[in-house]
Amino acid sequence: MPPYNHNSCSHVPPHHHHHPPLPLVVTSAFATDGQSFIRPSGSVGTHHKPPSVQYSVHLYSMQINQSCPSLCLFSMAADAYGYTPNVSLSLPLGNSCLPSQYHSLQSSPTISVSVTEPHSYDTQDDMRATGYYSSANVRPNGAPTLESPRIEITAYGQFPEDEVEESNLPVAKRVNSIVTLTLPSAEGYRDPSCLSPASSISSRSCHSEASSYESNYSYNYDNSPQNSPWQSPSVSPKGSTLVLPGESCAPGGSPRHSPCTSPRTSVTDDSWMGQRGSRPNSPCGAKRKYSFNGSGAPHKHYPYSPNHSPGLSPQTSPRLSITEESWLPNTNQYTNSAILAAINALTTDGVVDLGEGIPMKARKTSVEHSPTVSLKLEPGGEELNPGELCQDEHSSNRLPLKKEGYCGGFLDVPQHPYSWSKPKQYVSPSLPALDWQLPSSSGPYSLQIEVQPKSHHRAHYETEGSRGAVKALAGGHPVVQLHGYMESEPLTLQLFIGTADDRLLRPHAFYQVHRITGKTVSTPSHEALHNNTKVLEIPLLPENNMRAIIDCAGILKLRNSDIELRKGETDIGRKNTRVRMVFRVHINQATGRTVSLQVASNPIECSQRSAQELPLVDKQSLETCPAPGGERMLLDGHNFQHDSKVVFVEKAQDGHHLWETEAKVEREASKPNSLIIEVPPYRNQRLSTPVHVNFYVCNGKRKRSQYQRFTYVPASVPTIKTEPHDDYDAPLVCSQHNSGLSLHPKPYFPPQVMTPMMTSDLRPCVVGGAFPASQQRLAAKPASLPSSSPSSSPKLHDLSPPPFSKCLPAVQHPGQQSPIPHVSIIQETPGRFQAPGLYPPSSSSSSPVSQPSTPGTGPEAPFSPTHCMTPTPPVSSSTSPVAQQHPKVPERGRSSLQEDGSPPALAVSIKQEPQELDQMYLDDGE
């Protein structure tokens, strides 16, 4: 296929790229009984879909919680499952996102589409819907439905499986599951869908998919909170639009899975989850892509969805399908697309699935069986069978066999049975929002990045094809491992793209993780959306020592213009090209609580030029040196030149340069990826306390690396070398991760780094601003300090902290909550949520998430994290107001410096202004 023009792709006028063509979606909706059926219409649907299927969509009115326009997503009912998947999509309605066109839809914030089979749909679901949602299903009757917006929600947990099967569950339970999503209005923008509608398909797709997945999976997973329906919903919708894919899928091919259909991937994949990821996502863009339509068209795959659903759980599948579709397609509108997609999927699925119609139970079972693989399946595509496809994902159930077969191929990985479903954790809906800061270790558990990603990875636009998975510096791919987990239950590792600036770690508004699928990918994964942020979910299997090779994650760049137009978005995309891979794992404990850990990678530069031209320091052999200097330091990185200069600078808090000097570079030993320098003497040889400074590699006027941290210590103080990790235990973890885990020799300090650290540590704040982490480390080490290091205490939640965290290193004064090293967040199982406080501030971009949801209320609420600061103890209660606390943090950072002195660790900090760093970076030119 010709390259895609996004424009063309979407049909949307250029401007709107992002917005998908909503139109499709809707196509026709009929109200029937309360349900409306939608048929894919022409364009989209046509091809592919099998006629047979009809989708019924129920629209519920939405309740909008807040402002949000968001949506929800669906929940599918599990019900049906057997076939039917009901799917609910949520549309993003309100959001700006929606194009006016869609208004109708839009108006209703959310829409849930359920596909059902005739019967299937049933009751249960409906019930829920109704019940829960009130509106009963409002089915709006025909038109009405749509218009009335209603609903939202989702359940999460429920996912099909549960619900269905368990329909018996006490209401309460169900309820829980149900959740309302909040719409993210604001977030919306983040949503891919919303965001750029245009843009991105990908994004959308992503989202959508994600969502879908989530849904799907989630339900599968059900568990995985992560999956959280919530998010997905949002996404999906949008994505959905695209979806159409289903069309493509039609027959079997369900997109989802596989690519099934097509062997090639394309179709399949896309459908899938996008496995292909890229493309799919980008659908639009994607050059090739099939547009959904088109190419895909043939596809027919609908099946997927259907399938999936069927397979897994009805619910799921549906969703999935939807989702995927959504993505796939273009980006078109979210909603619409999504819906359509969903529908299609359903339909398709319906066909297929239905056929298969696996009983819920069966499904479950199967699911269980199904190895993870199923999940992945992807491409496998071969089969077009709808059923299969669908299944895969979730369930594996049905087809486990097949899948495996297929899958096997695809996913190598462990085939192991890991099925997404297994992980079920419960679903508590409430997992911590993505912008919450979580510790990297808690109690016996420690999440670490064993192999850090390369510092450069050119992200791809939706309009481009995938640029592959993020790789490790030494070749291969990043590796993440959860230490201390002795249970036999697989867990789900979540991955999303976070910021790399000095502020608290949060989902990056301009980048999304992109699922890579294909033969070269050995790790199964699936996407889910959480508040507009795509989250890749990867199984962590005991058999693999809870270690995962991240070879399935690429990075998608969303158009700045798309994102910046979102409401609520405050970040700017220009020069905001550094990201970090953020990994999370939620460990359910017997007590019913969930310990959530997070670790962030070193910063990754995602722009084309930067990667090509700017020097970048990945590692430094020294973090500290006595004031007299003179020690040799090895810098590993990229784009070093013979005439590269290494400049040490010290800035005052206000940003003024206090000192600047050029280090001596051993030219003869310099290489493109390494430099050996002699640490210059500090301006003041009589230091009484460590002093944090920065240095950067300069290849020319505007070609500077980011600032790297460095600390001069009193001559008597032992220098530390790099080992960052060491120290921290908890903190360490973080650091390690951050840094590089790897070992690190070097700590990376890039400003960003800091962040990571934060992340890892969780404490976002803790560290302090940008650099804090590193600093902390430094400090710590040198002294060997006590652990007190700030790091250790992560606070979790600091969340809030102002954007700049500035650090806090150490701050942790005992009293402070934050300090606590690990904070783990605990959720209660059930979902209830608690503390709103927890929610971090969402900052502009990031946060959207949960909050909206409600924290308080419902669904999300569930999540309550309690954060504990302390390592172990997760206290539930803690409230975590943390965020709010942050303010202090910043100060701390600074203070830390001073404080440093004493407190071991921390101290040091430096700090700088994180901001500045960035700025500097930005300015660099300056």
Place this chain on the structure above:
DNA sequence: AAACTGATCCCTTAGAGCGAA
């Protein structure tokens, strides 16, 4: 006006899936 950047395009290469021989 020059220097950057962001967003696309274009092109190339390696593989995989398919179908025809």
Place this chain on the structure above:
DNA sequence: TCTTCGCTCTAAGGGATCAGT
């Protein structure tokens, strides 16, 4: 029925271009 060959298409990447800052 199996194997081989050629074709098509996609994922990945690298580089260049164009327009807006």
